[in-house]
Amino acid sequence: xxxxxxxxxxxxxxxxxxxxxxxxxxxxxxxxxxxxxxxxxxxxxxxxxxxxxxxxxxxxxxxxxxxxxxxxxxxxxxxxxxxxxxxxxxxxxxxxxxxxxxxxxxxxxxxxxxxxxxxxxxxxxxxxxxxxxxxxxxxxxxxxxxxxxxxxxxxxxxxxxxxxxxxxxxxxxxxxxxxxxxxxxxxxxxxxxxxxxxxxxxxxxxxxxxxxxxxxxxxxxxxxxxxxxxxxxxxxxxxxxxxxxxxxxxxxxxxxxxxxxxxxxxxxxxxxxxxxxxxxxxxxxxxxxxxxxxxxxxxxxxxxxxxx
Amino acid sequence: xxxxxxxxxxxxxxxxxxxxxxxxxxxxxxxxxxxxxxxxxxxxxxxxxxxxxxxxxxxxxxxxxxxxxxxxxxxxxxxxxxxxxxxxxxxxxxxxxxxxxxxxxxxxxxxxxxxxxxxxxxxxxxxxxxxxxxxxxxxxxxxxxxxxxxxxxxxxxxxxxxxxxxxxxxxxxxxxxxxxxxxxxxxxxxxxxxxxxxxxxxxxxxxxxxxxxxxxxxxxxxxxxxxxx
Ligand SMILES: Nc1ncnc2c1ncn2[C@@H]1O[C@H](COP(=O)(O)OP(=O)(O)O)[C@@H](O)[C@H]1O
Ligand SMILES: [Mg+2]
Numbered sequence: 001x002x003x004x005x006x007x008x009x010x011x012x013x014x015x016x017x018x019x020x021x022x023x024x025x026x027x028x029x030x031x032x033x034x035x036x037x038x039x040x041x042x043x044x045x046x047x048x049x050x051x052x053x054x055x056x057x058x059x060x061x062x063x064x065x066x067x068x069x070x071x072x073x074x075x076x077x078x079x080x081x082x083x084x085x086x087x088x089x090x091x092x093x094x095x096x097x098x099x100x101x102x103x104x105x106x107x108x109x110x111x112x113x114x115x116x117x118x119x120x121x122x123x124x125x126x127x128x129x130x131x132x133x134x135x136x137x138x139x140x141x142x143x144x145x146x147x148x149x150x151x152x153x154x155x156x157x158x159x160x161x162x163x164x165x166x167x168x169x170x171x172x173x174x175x176x177x178x179x180x181x182x183x184x185x186x187x188x189x190x191x192x193x194x195x196x197x198x199x200x201x202x203x204x205x206x207x208x209x210x211x212x213x214x215x216x217x218x219x220x221x222x223x224x225x226x227x228x229x230x231x232x233x234x235x236x237x238x239x240x241x242x243x244x245x246x247x248x249x250x251x252x253x254x255x256x257x258x259x260x261x262x263x264x265x266x267x268x269x270x271x272x273x274x275x276x277x278x279x280x281x282x283x284x285x286x287x288x289x290x291x292x293x294x295x296x297x298x299x300x301x302x303x304x305x306x307x308x
Numbered sequence: 309x310x311x312x313x314x315x316x317x318x319x320x321x322x323x324x325x326x327x328x329x330x331x332x333x334x335x336x337x338x339x340x341x342x343x344x345x346x347x348x349x350x351x352x353x354x355x356x357x358x359x360x361x362x363x364x365x366x367x368x369x370x371x372x373x374x375x376x377x378x379x380x381x382x383x384x385x386x387x388x389x390x391x392x393x394x395x396x397x398x399x400x401x402x403x404x405x406x407x408x409x410x411x412x413x414x415x416x417x418x419x420x421x422x423x424x425x426x427x428x429x430x431x432x433x434x435x436x437x438x439x440x441x442x443x444x445x446x447x448x449x450x451x452x453x454x455x456x457x458x459x460x461x462x463x464x465x466x467x468x469x470x471x472x473x474x475x476x477x478x479x480x481x482x483x484x485x486x487x488x489x490x491x492x493x494x495x496x497x498x499x500x501x502x503x504x505x506x507x508x509x510x511x512x513x514x515x516x517x518x519x520x521x522x523x524x525x526x527x528x529x530x531x532x533x534x535x536x537x
Contacts, residue, residue: 182410185399185403185406185407185410186407186410188396188399188403189396189399189407192396193394193396195378195394196390196394196396197396197407198357198377198378198379199356199378199382199388199390200382200388200407200408200410200411200452200455201378201382201383201408201410201411201455202379202407202410203379204379
């Protein structure tokens with residue numbers, strides 16, 4: 001499949017598909033970050049994580065509609081507002097879900113799996129009732145459209161660069177939160193030994209709620225980014241949850257660096273392969289490679305070495 | 309300071325503690341002696357709220373803590389050094405101690421904690437999991453002290469520790485008590501250590517306290533008899 005292209009062409013294609021994959025990479029990183037901190041902190045696999053992302057996407061869509069209809073002069077600035085709103089909406093829903101549902105099911109992994117799966121179906125139906133089954137898309141303001149030319153043959157989409165910057169900022173913020181803040185210290189203590197964390201005076205249930213809320217809020221931001229690569233529909237989140245699980249498992253659930261490296265590898269592999277074969281072939285090839293690597297390194301790409 | 313009465317604790321259907329009761333005065337050190345499987349750890353966990361107390365009452369300074377969660381008990385002034393230390397192995401020494409500060413909102417580690425354990429001060433940035441057994445024991449005590457307790461619980465602190473370090477440990481615990489007027493409850497199988505630090509000694513057997521001696525009139529042979537297998 002590579003033989004029709006010259007070496008120079010191949011280089012350009014790789015670079016351009018690589019940049020095109022940036023938004024996908026960002027969505028993966030943000031989704032995986034949320035999923036991984038929730039799983040690491042409380043052992044809950046959130047099957048509804050994709051729906052939290054889609055909530056963020058709908059909030060972004062609502063923001064763009066709002067600006068179009070009432071504040072057209074400020075349309076250029078809608079995206080930052082949408083990101084904050086998406087984080088707040090998904091985060092708030094996360095807090096509510098934790099309080100109503102999840103906290104009653106700790107230490108019952110199968111039950112949380114089923115409960116969050118049920119929640120994902122409910123949310124999909126709610127979206128369908130409110131927004132309709134049709135896909136919705138957002139108009140990007142002019143300054144975010146188009147691309148810059150790096151060389152004659154390589155061009156980079158501007159929105160990709162913007163989303164990359166946002167993702168970098170969020171990742172750094174999460175890193176600082178986990179390794180430098182008081183909340184992060186509590187989270188790491190609970191991850192290390194929940195019983196003992198309680199016995200040194202940490203209110204573990206409150207930490208759980210905060211963590212779930214923040215994880216879901218980050219999924220909301222992923223939803224904002226998602227509006228740039230895909231159109232938002234009630235079931236769009238489902239397509240991403242499997243990929244995100246892949247990213248988390250491949251990266252090794254405990255490691256921030258692993259999550260990023262694995263999101264990068266998987267999104268780039270998919271984006272590049274998609275150019276040469278069909279989308280589903282790209283998925284299959286990626287999946288096979290990940291499975292093969294996991295057979296050699298079952299603990300994932302990165303792990304922390306310490307005596308337990 | 310700490311008043312325990314009629315404490316019944318069970319795992320599922322099987323009752324392990326059958327109505328324990330004792331009290332500890334301010335600045336007093338008591339030792340609870342017993343062989344493996346007699347219920348020492350269960351008692352400690354029940355006092356910490358890690359396993360529920362089915363019947364009975366636990367008071368600290370007049371406040372009933374029987375139904376409280378672990379972190380609320382810590383706030384009331386009870387601190388715990390568990391069997392096996394249970395330090396947070398992926399966190400640094402300093403972070404381990406800092407986890408104890410949240411409950412009182414203390415901004416930074418009080419210097420007297422590092423003064424008690426200079427080794428920890430030298431190893432601030434090491435991961436807790438990479439410390440030796442004796443150092444982890446010191447870290448677990450430092451972390452407990454960071455919560456600013458009135459009562460300190462230690463579950464078999466000498467387990468797996470060299471004899472020379474056990475003597476240091478006894479000295480440190482007495483020093484902590486003298487400095488802070490802390491009450492200490494320590495569970496033990498090593499009689500010499502208990503005799504070294506305790507003002508009163510209890511013997512626990514099959515979930516009941518079966519013997520009590522004051523330091524002045526301790527019957528060493530009798531307690532040794534309880535501990536012999
Ligand atoms: N998690 C548990 N589930 C059921 N039984 C337990 C559990 N932990 C301890 N036991 C039982 O409770 C009794 C007291 O154990 P424990 O408190 O650990 O004794 P000790 O600390 O004095 O060695 C033992 O008979 C033990 O088998
Ligand atoms: Mg024990």
